[in-house]
Amino acid sequence: MSPPPRAARPAAPLGARSQPEALRWRTRLALAARLVRNLAYDGGRLWRHSFLTGAAGREQRRGRMRMDAHFLEYGMSMRDPRRGFGLDRVHRLIDDLERSLESHGPDATTEIMQRTLDAYLAFNADATVDLDWLRRRLAALAPQPATGLRGGSETVTREAIQRDGMIDFLAFAESRHSIRQYAPGPVAPEKIERAVRAAQQSPSSCNRQTCRAYVWTDPALVRRVLALQSGNRGFGAEIAGVAVVASDLSHWGGPDERYQGWVDAGMFAMSLAYGLHAEGLGAVMLNWGEEHKRDKELLALAGLPDSTLVATMIGFGNLPDRLVVPVSQREPLERCLVLNRPLASA
Numbered sequence: 001m002s003p004p005p006r007a008a009r010p011a012a013p014l015g016a017r018s019q020p021e022a023l024r025w026r027t028r029l030a031l032a033a034r035l036v037r038n039l040a041y042d043g044g045r046l047w048r049h050s051f052l053t054g055a056a057g058r059e060q061r062r063g064r065m066r067m068d069a070h071f072l073e074y075g076m077s078m079r080d081p082r083r084g085f086g087l088d089r090v091h092r093l094i095d096d097l098e099r100s101l102e103s104h105g106p107d108a109t110t111e112i113m114q115r116t117l118d119a120y121l122a123f124n125a126d127a128t129v130d131l132d133w134l135r136r137r138l139a140a141l142a143p144q145p146a147t148g149l150r151g152g153s154e155t156v157t158r159e160a161i162q163r164d165g166m167i168d169f170l171a172f173a174e175s176r177h178s179i180r181q182y183a184p185g186p187v188a189p190e191k192i193e194r195a196v197r198a199a200q201q202s203p204s205s206c207n208r209q210t211c212r213a214y215v216w217t218d219p220a221l222v223r224r225v226l227a228l229q230s231g232n233r234g235f236g237a238e239i240a241g242v243a244v245v246a247s248d249l250s251h252w253g254g255p256d257e258r259y260q261g262w263v264d265a266g267m268f269a270m271s272l273a274y275g276l277h278a279e280g281l282g283a284v285m286l287n288w289g290e291e292h293k294r295d296k297e298l299l300a301l302a303g304l305p306d307s308t309l310v311a312t313m314i315g316f317g318n319l320p321d322r323l324v325v326p327v328s329q330r331e332p333l334e335r336c337l338v339l340n341r342p343l344a345s346a
Contacts, residue, residue: 063251119152179282
């Protein structure tokens with residue numbers, strides 16, 4: 001026996017079926033508009049502050065000088081370097097060095113640049129290339145105070161590297177936790193300084209060293225900075241200090257470097273977190289996942305220039321004797337490590 005026919009559903013009002021779809025599209029368009037506004041904010045700042053169209057400002061020139069000096073330094077450290085290499089970089093570096101000294105006087109950057117060019121001359125002492133013009137221009141520069149800053153290349157040994165670098169880093173890394181419980185009391189300034197010195201050793205693109213750690217330890221100031229960060233609820237009052245880790249857009253030079261500030265600042269931030277850990281302090285990464293309006297608020301609050309690219313915050317403080325931390329179990333190594341993945345045919 002066949003089942004009775006189903007009763008026909010009443011017709012839906014005109015347009016009722018399209019309402020959820022229309023709502024989804026309106027939501028997507030609103031999200032797209034927000035994304036475009038934030039991309040325009042990021043792209044506009046890179047355009048305004050990078051040396052994409054020329055290095056006219058002091059920080060832009062510093063960034064380009066460091067980039068050119070690094071080119072010369074790593075060229076001199078190659079296994080079989082060619083004498084007289086990189087003359088186009090040498091010309092631009094001495095031009096920028098002269099302009100920097102004329103406009104702003106000597107500083108650490110100009111001293112390092114001068115030492116690098118001195119090393120380049122020594123490297124080419126027996127070469128046939130004519131560098132008398134460079135010697136004359138360097139000799140014409142005003143003497144810089146000898147502060148012990150260096151440039152060029154140096155010889156190191158495997159023994160020295162392994163002697164100073166051989167620690168059980170896996171155990172060290174696995175003992176680090178994101179800390180959200182802190183003991184009361186201020187953090188010793190020398191511990192902060194040592195942690196930042198360690199972070200300064202982080203790799204940076206062409207050794208431009210664009211990253212800065214803006215640190216506050218005054219409780220009232222810490223609270224004001226943390227008020228702009230949306231991920232410290234429930235434990236922010238225990239944090240003794242906060243670092244804002246940022247890169248300077250003035251030190252970048254083109255569309256191909258549009259993300260490099262975040263890359264360098266990310267490496268710097270991780271090194272800083274390890275540095276704080278090495279000093280026996282607790283620390284927690286505080287994500288700066290904010291849109292352009294909140295980013296502007298932070299720059300205004302801290303008095304930072306528009307060229308400041310904030311990557312993250314790090315909260316830190318003294319460790320209590322006992323505390324509870326998330327397990328944060330890592331996935332198996334094979335989920336992360338992909339070794340010798342086949343490549344596409346040539």
